[in-house]
Every structure is written in C-alpha cells, then in structure tokens.
Amino acid sequence: MEPLTQPIGRHGRTRVVLSLTPLIDVVFILLVFFMLVSQFARWQVIDVTPVSAGEGTGSGKPPIVLVMETGGMIVIGGDRVETPASALDLVMARRTEGQSVLIRPAADVAVQPVVDLVETLAAGGITAVSVEAGPQP
Template sequence: MQLDRPARSSKKLIGLTPLIDVVFILLLFFMLTSSFIQWQSLDLMVASGNKGEASDEPPLMLGVHGDGTVFLANEPLANLADVQLRELLVSRDRDVNLTPSDASSIQQVVTLLERLEMLGARSVSVNTRPLP
C-alpha cells in the first residue's frame, strides 16, 4: 500500500514577530542614546610668550569654587551684579585671571568665560593650577 504524501517543503518561513521585536528594540536603543543638544563653540586663543601691551592695572583675579561660587579677592561675588562687574572690566580696561578649584567643573568655567565675554572682558587667562 502506497500513500501519496506531499513532500515537505525545505523552506522555513521567517516569523515577523521576532523581527518586529528586534527592530523595535533597536529603535528604542538609538532614540535613548542619541542627544538632542545644540552644540555651541567658544573661541579660545592660546597665549603666546610675548605680550603686546602691558596694562597698568593688575589683572582682576577671579576664582571658581566647586559649588559654582565666583570669588574676587576671596570675597564671594554672589551679590555683585553684572553691571558692577562690567564696570570693573570695561572702565579700567583690565585683564582677567581665572583660577578654578579642583572641585569646579568644566561647565562652570565655560559658563563664567561666556559671562565675562558678554560683559566685555578684554582678555581672560585660565590658570592650570587650581585654587587650594
């Protein structure tokens, strides 16, 4: 007795459900790991060894501590308004010497650099040796 059985197909079907799951997981991964921050640049110049003009005024010595507090001659500038700081910078045509502490972040230093640039600082030097 001979039965007619259809031959099994050698092709296996790929299920779409696992494929959709993998695509969904990849989509979530790339959405969560991408950043949507608009990057901005800050122009910095490296100082050369020779100075052009020497100012009669000593540089304005500013310090940044870890909590973001800005100090002028060991006095916090929390109560000093931008108008007063602008007068210190522009009226005397002074340079600024900025010294960050070990605990201060790069973002705090860059924010202060931008603030000083907006207030009209002629030149800002950043010390590589932090405050004690």
C-alpha cells in the first residue's frame, strides 16, 4: 500500500495523495440506491370487466363494439380510425344513454394500446367499458 503523503522537492514539503477509488465507490452506491428507490412509472388501477363472446351487457341495449386490429386501427361499425381520441369521438356520436362499450382486440394486439383506449374512453366520461377475452391458446 502506498503512503498517503509523498515528499515533494528539496525542501521536504509533502503532498497528500488522494485515491479516487473510494469516491467512485460512493458515487456508484448512491446511483444504485436512487435507481432502486425511484419510481419510473405511474401505476394505477383500471377497472375492466372481462366478458366472453355472446355474453350480454345487462342494459338491454347492444354495446358499441370497438375492434382493435393488429396495425393499430380501430374499427367501429365499419368506420376505421387510427387514434383512441378519434374512436372516442365516434363512440360519443353513436352512443345512447346507458349503452356500454365493448372492446374486441385482435389476438396479437399488445396490452398498452388497449389500456390507452380504455383510459381515453374513461376520460371522455364512458365508464361502462368491457374488454372481450380473446381465444385462449
């Protein structure tokens, strides 16, 4: 182990030698600590009622069916839209009081687009939303 002081020049002055290894260790430990305690995503609960094919919604009126295709398109009664906001506009134009909305995602649609659509519908005041369970493997 090298000494903490080293003589400099002819007059015997000494220079303190500092090692950066402990400082780097402390910075790394702090980095790991803050990465572990930080919350990167906002978690929340979304109420979704899973229904199976042919199951009624209970209101007596047929639900408005939104079919989510693999490419991101949403089909509502033959009309195709690209964004959840456009789908909300169509649903609001066609929906009657008490009518529910049924989301039918294709088998290979990711979960996040379905969640985005449910959140957009909820933000628009539509809370009677069901998601149809796809075919089980």
